[in-house]
Structure formats: C-alpha cells, structure tokens
Amino acid sequence: MPLIRLDRFISERGEFTRSRIKELAAKGQIRVNGTVVKKSDTKIDPDNDAVEVLGNRISAERFRYVLLNKPAGYVSSTEEHDGPTVMELIPPEMRTKNMFPAGRLDKDSLGALLLTDDGELAHRMLSPKKHIPKIYIVKLAEPFQSKYVDLFADGITLTDGYQCLPAKVCSVETSERLAFVELSEGKYHQVKRMFAAVENHVEVLMRVSVGGLVLPEKLGFGESMELLHKDVENLFKPRDFEAFCRDFSGVFSAILINI
Numbered sequence: 001m002p003l004i005r006l007d008r009f010i011s012e013r014g015e016f017t018r019s020r021i022k023e024l025a026a027k028g029q030i031r032v033n034g035t036v037v038k039k040s041d042t043k044i045d046p047d048n049d050a051v052e053v054l055g056n057r058i059s060a061e062r063f064r065y066v067l068l069n070k071p072a073g074y075v076s077s078t079e080e081h082d083g084p085t086v087m088e089l090i091p092p093e094m095r096t097k098n099m100f101p102a103g104r105l106d107k108d109s110l111g112a113l114l115l116t117d118d119g120e121l122a123h124r125m126l127s128p129k130k131h132i133p134k135i136y137i138v139k140l141a142e143p144f145q146s147k148y149v150d151l152f153a154d155g156i157t158l159t160d161g162y163q164c165l166p167a168k169v170c171s172v173e174t175s176e177r178l179a180f181v182e183l184s185e186g187k188y189h190q191v192k193r194m195f196a197a198v199e200n201h202v203e204v205l206m207r208v209s210v211g212g213l214v215l216p217e218k219l220g221f222g223e224s225m226e227l228l229h230k231d232v233e234n235l236f237k238p239r240d241f242e243a244f245c246r247d248f249s250g251v252f253s254a255i256l257i258n259i
C-alpha cells in the first residue's frame, strides 16, 4: 500500500478538517504508533500504522458502515423536514461528514438501517437490478390468512394499479397477527400497501434483514454498531426465507409482541 499524508488519512475517515488536524498535530494531540507526530503532512502507511487523534484510534477503513436499529419517530434522511433524523442517533465517533442512510424506512417503521459514506456501495445496494431481498416482521390488525402466501407469490396489485414483484410471506407460530414478509423491491410504503390490498392493516413494521445481513438481537432500538467492509459484503449473499422464518421467529416475535 502506498504511503499517504497523515492529514488526508484522518480527514477522509472523520469529521476533522485539514486545518484542524494541523492545529491538533502542533499541539501534540496526534500519535502514530504511540509516538507524537507534530507535522500533519507526515507520510504514513494507512494499512499498518496506528493513528490516534485526541487519544482515539482512527479506523483504517476508508469508508464507514453503521447498522442502526431504527426506533419509531425518526426520519431516514440527513436533513430535518418532518421531525428528527436518524443521523442524530449515530454516536459522533461512528459518524462522518458524508454519511447518509442507504435506504429508507418510514418514520414509524423500526429495524435495520445501514448508514454509510460509501456512495458506490449504497448505489450497488439500492440498484433495482440487484434485487437485494429485505425481510420485515409485521404486526397485523387482523389474523394472518394462509391465502396470503399465494397472493403475495403471484404479485400483489396495489390500489394505484402497480403490480408488485412476487414476494414471500409466512406466518409466525406464536401469534396469528405476526408475519414475516420478504420483498425484492422498495416502493413507497410498499409492505403497508401490500397488506392493505389484501384487506389487512400493518400496525407495526420492523425490518429484520437486508440481503444476508440480519439485525443482531443484542442491538436495542436506537442503538447502532459499526460494520467492517467484509461484513457489508454479506448484504449481497443469498438467504433462504423459509430457513430465516424458522430460525428467527422466536427472537423477533418476542420483540414485536411487546410493542
């Protein structure tokens, strides 16, 4: 790996400007491999040198990826229009200046939301051609009906005439009002509108998986965790819906039943 300037390394990985980095270096607040470095144009090896600013280690990863378990009441956007945004929930040490939510969840929806500053990955992820499947657990107003399985598989027609791609649904044993649904597209309010089209109503919606990535049980609402680039590549791995429903119905139904 070629050497790069210390100020470039730090500014690309956080919210510090080059002038602020210069100032911090001059004050002895930057260390490389444990040694104070006072000149911000010093060359470093980005893969092997350990860089600390104000005592905090700067991750060598070029881009940052954060998985948030979104609570209700936050908008999936970087700008406030209709209430607080999910950006407020990301701890400062995980946030970078160019970070944005790669995907959308409605303001009242819960669950897995990836935030990143890696525009190329977000583009790959959101590209309709990729069809990355997303799994949601829903709490319905009326009991789940077995006929939904075929209706969803055939492609639901929404009230505006839009013909959805085939989707998968399965009931959850512990409650007749809980179901998992897997979609490979993301139209506005799609899950809610699909259940409305079969005369039911989604009361609570939580995204529990995006591609091969599953929302970890230990991540509470409003909490976030950093992912490595290699974990993010799991997004593009296939997942078996039936096996997912079997393996995760206990975990996610226990969360939803209390909401």
Ligand code: URA
Pocket (backbone or CB within 6 Å): 104, 105, 106, 107, 109, 188, 189, 190, 191, 192, 193, 205
């Ligand atoms: N479908 C919806 O209706 N809402 C979401 O937030 C996500 C999918």
